[in-house]
Amino acid sequence: MGSEVSTSGDVYSYGILLLEMFTGKRPTDEMFSDGLNLHNYVKMALPERVEVIADPILIQQGEEEVQHIDGSF
Numbered sequence: 001m002g003s004e005v006s007t008s009g010d011v012y013s014y015g016i017l018l019l020e021m022f023t024g025k026r027p028t029d030e031m032f033s034d035g036l037n038l039h040n041y042v043k044m045a046l047p048e049r050v051e052v053i054a055d056p057i058l059i060q061q062g063e064e065e066v067q068h069i070d071g072s073f
Contacts, residue, residue, distance in 0.1 A: 015039075024055030 019038050020026060027038045045053040 022055065022058070023053050024057065 016027060016038060019042050023038070023042065025031070025038060025041075029038075032038060032041065042053055051059065
């Protein structure tokens, strides 16, 4: 973004990458307009509504792993 390279910028970028992986959304998604961005989207949902913002594929995989561990496959 034209700023100096810094550790803080790297940490922020890494955090955004993690949010992309967790939500399955990109910061350039069309839903992010009018001041809404990926960071604020997640921040507004935490901690009560994590299941709303989490990528459904992650939830499905987690449920399958629990079933496998419990033996209820």
